[in-house]
Amino acid sequence: MRVLWAAALATVLASPALAQSQPVPRYGDINKEKTPQEIEAERQTEKAYRSSLGNIPDKGPSDPWGQVRTGNAPKESATGPAKAAPVQRARTGNVN
16 A cells, blocks of 8 residues: 555655756747738737827826825925824823
C-alpha cells in the first residue's frame, strides 16, 4: 500500500514540472515571416485601435470625496493647512 501512495505522490509532484516543458519563445528567437494577409490584418487592427482612442471623451477633474464633504468645511490655504485653536480642557477633581 505504501508503494502505491509513494507512486501517487511522485506523480502529483512531477505534474507541474511536465507542464513547464512546453517550448517558450526566448528573446532573440527568429520570428517566422508573416504573410501579406497577416500584415494587412495587423495594419487594420492598429488603425481601428487608434481611431477608437479618438472616440473617448476627455473627462474633467473629479473629486472622489465631493459627496462626503459638507459645504461648510473650512478651506485650506495655499500656504498650508489651517491651524486650529488650542483646546481648553476642563478641570476635574481636586488639583493642588
